[in-house]
Amino acid sequence: xxxxxxxxxxxxxxxxxxxxxxxxxxxxxxxxxxxxxxxxxxxxxxxxxxxxxxxxxxxxxxxxxxxxxxxxxxxxxxxxxxxxxxxxxxxxxxxxxxxxxxxxxxxxxxxxxxxxxxxxxxxxxxxxxxxxxxxxxxxxxxxxxxxxxxxxxxxxxxxxxxxxxxxxxxxxxxxxxxxxxxxxxxxxxxxxxxxxxxxxxxxxxxxxxxxxxxxxxxxxxxxxxxxxxxxxxxxxxxxxxxxxxxxxxxxxxxxxxxxxxxxxxxxxxxxxxxxxxxxxxxxxxxxxxxxxxxxxxxxxxxxxxxxxxxxxxxxxxxxxxxxxxxxxxxxxxxxxxxxx
Ligand code: AVI
Numbered sequence: 427x428x429x430x431x432x433x434x435x436x437x438x439x440x441x442x443x444x445x446x447x448x449x450x451x452x453x454x455x456x457x458x459x460x461x462x463x464x465x466x467x468x469x470x471x472x473x474x475x476x477x478x479x480x481x482x483x484x485x486x487x488x489x490x491x492x493x494x495x496x497x498x499x500x501x502x503x504x505x506x507x508x509x510x511x512x513x514x515x516x517x518x519x520x521x522x523x524x525x526x527x528x529x530x531x532x533x534x535x536x537x538x539x540x541x542x543x544x545x546x547x548x549x550x551x552x553x554x555x556x557x558x559x560x561x562x563x564x565x566x567x568x569x570x571x572x573x574x575x576x577x578x579x580x581x582x583x584x585x586x587x588x589x590x591x592x593x594x595x596x597x598x599x600x601x602x603x604x605x606x607x608x609x610x611x612x613x614x615x616x617x618x619x620x621x622x623x624x625x626x627x628x629x630x631x632x633x634x635x636x637x638x639x640x641x642x643x644x645x646x647x648x649x650x651x652x653x654x655x656x657x658x659x660x661x662x663x664x665x666x667x668x669x670x671x672x673x674x675x676x677x678x679x680x681x682x683x684x685x686x687x688x689x690x691x692x693x694x695x696x697x698x699x700x701x702x703x704x705x706x707x708x709x710x711x712x713x714x715x716x717x718x719x720x721x722x723x724x725x726x727x728x729x730x731x732x733x734x735x736x737x738x739x740x741x742x743x744x745x746x747x748x749x750x751x752x753x754x755x756x757x758x759x760x761x762x763x764x765x766x
Contacts, residue, residue, distance in 0.1 A: 437566070437590050440555045444548040444571035445581045450673075457674045461708065461723075462715055468666055470609055470726040471546075471575065475669040479524075481662040488658060490650040493605050496758040497638045501528075501603075504751040504760070505535045511749060511762045513597035513632035515539035517588065519625060521574055521602040526554045528603045533562065539596050540566040542584070546573050566591045575610075578621035580628070598629030598765075605640035605758070608695075608729045612739070615729070619743035626765035633765040635745065642730045643757055645689045652687035652696045652728070660685030663698055666725055676710035686722065689730075696728040733759055 460467045474482065486494035501508075514537040520529045523543030533541075541558070545551050548571035555569045568587050572578075588594050600622045607615050619635070626633035652659055664680040671678055683700040690697050702717040717723075731739075736759070737748045745763035752759045 437587055439565075440559050440567035440569055441587060442548045442552065442555075442569040442571070443581055443583045443587075446546055446571050446573040454674050457670055457676075458710065458713060461676075461710075462713070465722055465724055466715070466717070467724040468670060472669050472673070473662060473666050473726070475665070475672070478662060478665050478669060481658060481665060484658050485654075485662060488654045488656065490654040491659075492647070492651060493638075493640050493758055496753050496755075497603060497605070497760065498528075500638075500751050500753055500758060500760050501532065505532055507751065508532075508636065508760070508762060509535050511634065511764070512536055512599050512636060516597040516599040516632065517542060517593050517629065519544060519598060519600045521578070521600065521622075522604065522606055523551060524554070526551070526558050529601055530558055530561070533565075536599075538565065538599070540568070540588075540591060540593050542568045542570060544570040544572050544574055547571055566593070574621075575618070578618060578625060580625065595630045597632035598626050599633070600625055600635045601637075602635065603638040603760075605638050605728075607637060608640050608731070609726065610729070611727065612729065616739055616743055619740060619745070623744045623765055629765075631766070635740075635761070635763045635765070637761050637763070639731050639736050639759050639761060640728070641752075641757055641759055642694055642732050643755075645691060647757075648689040648696055648730065649687070652689075652698060653685065657685075659687065659698075663687070663700060663725055667700070674710045676708055678708050679706070682706055683723070693727075694730050696726075696730070697724065698726040698728075699724050731759075736761065 485491050516538055517540040518529060518538040520543040523545050526543050543551055548569050551569040555567055559567050570584060610618060622635050663685045664683060667678040667680045670676060682703050684703050686699040686701045699722040702719060702721045705719045707714055707716045733750055740748050740763045746766055747764040750759045750761040
């Protein structure tokens with residue numbers, strides 16, 4: 427006991443580890459490759475500068491954008507059933523935690539043993555985790571700055587933190603709400619789910635993945651959810667260009683690009699593009715590209731799944747028993763996938 431207390435005191439809670447460092451040379455190279463590809467493309471991760479994150483929060487309040495409130499209602503009404511699957515005392519790994527609000531709303535029923543929010547930047551987590559720690563002073567918390575979209579792997583310091591809290595053998599719950607898995611192409615989603623399974627395997631019995639998934643539905647509903655009447659999603663899409671200008675030093679004129687979003691039924695995905703209004707040349711230090719009138723720049727895919735197809739993906743990733751809960755309209759599902 428004495429040993430435990432002194433080891434724990436080495437880790438004041440919350441503790442933070444910044445694993446990901448933005449490499450500006452690599453970022454610029456990636457942006458130039460995207461801008462000069464045919465068709466041009468920019469990765470959706472560049473939506474989320476400070477203004478983009480606020481615009482996304484505004485999207486979640488729109489009448490047309492049903493996923494956030496539908497998922498919240500599923501959690502609210504089914505959390506007790508979910509708690510029969512998720513082990514009390516589990517270490518929760520919250521992927522893309524942001525404000526940490528979704529996980530925190532489940533703590534009362536789920537009773538985690540530790541909380542590990544993961545986001546690309548620890549700076550973004552600092553404020554939210556500090557406030558959460560005040561509400562849950564006894565819950566060990568570790569904020570991890572990690573770009574899990576390229577690889578979901580715990581840094582050595584996180585392993586040491588778990589050992590220091592005697593949590594190496596505890597069950598693990600990988601929590602990935604918000605249907606962000608839809609922003610990965612199926613092969614990339616499979617890779618990420620496989621890594622989530624490996625993360626679960628590092629823990630004890632009863633580990634698994636709790637994940638929110640947006641479902642295939644009528645095209646009219648999907649089209650509106652990504653092209654709202656107020657134009658908030660259009661602003662979110664165009665803001666990517668401002669962010670790219672800041673990162674790359676380019677001179678793209680957001681006003682000269684039109685928001686285009688539609689459900690591609692053959693691919694089961696929403697596609698978001700920006701379409702050039704008039705021919706234009708975009709320049710950046712060391713390069714340029716001319717876009718013809720009407721030419722498109724691809725900014726995001728958001729894949730929609732049937733429960734059967736997503737369960738198949740979970741099994742392919744190595745998960746065992748799968749359970750899911752959904753809303754009355756069958757628009758959204760929350761899956762629990764047991765690791766072993
Ligand atoms: C973050 N992600 C789940 C959102 C989605 O629905 O694919 C991003 C988004 N793009 C436009 N609206 C919302």
